[in-house]
Amino acid sequence: MPILSTGPIENNAVSGVRPTQTVTVKLVKRDAVGGSAVSIQGYLLGATRILYVSEVINIAPNEVVTRDYFADLDAFEFIFTIGEATEEEIGISVWGKTSTGQLVNAHRVVTHEKLSSEV
Numbered sequence: 001m002p003i004l005s006t007g008p009i010e011n012n013a014v015s016g017v018r019p020t021q022t023v024t025v026k027l028v029k030r031d032a033v034g035g036s037a038v039s040i041q042g043y044l045l046g047a048t049r050i051l052y053v054s055e056v057i058n059i060a061p062n063e064v065v066t067r068d069y070f071a072d073l074d075a076f077e078f079i080f081t082i083g084e085a086t087e088e089e090i091g092i093s094v095w096g097k098t099s100t101g102q103l104v105n106a107h108r109v110v111t112h113e114k115l116s117s118e119v
Helices: none
Strands: 003-005 022-029 036-045 049-059 064-070 075-083 090-097 103-110
Touching (some): 022 036, 022 049, 022 075, 036 090, 049 064, 075 090
Antiparallel strands (some): 003 075, 022 064, 022 090, 036 049, 036 075
């Protein structure tokens, strides 16, 4: 059961506004046979680590699932636990967005580039 993490993402305010207001998570099931479940946990990072997103998503074969989460926070982290599938069968990307929906390049994390395995 692979566990992937974005690692801590700083989102400090610039001129009173944080760059990322929402986070879009995209999940892709690349296998044509059998579905999979992915647990998504989002944490507010500060003096303590506080869980603020907890969702399990069932993904059908060849399905793409998109979820949007609140991210107007100083720092956050997302953890993904993949059940009954390998890392190669599930693609995960995390996209920070401004209040107008513009992508925040510094807050873009995709499986094959930056998501790290937690062991």
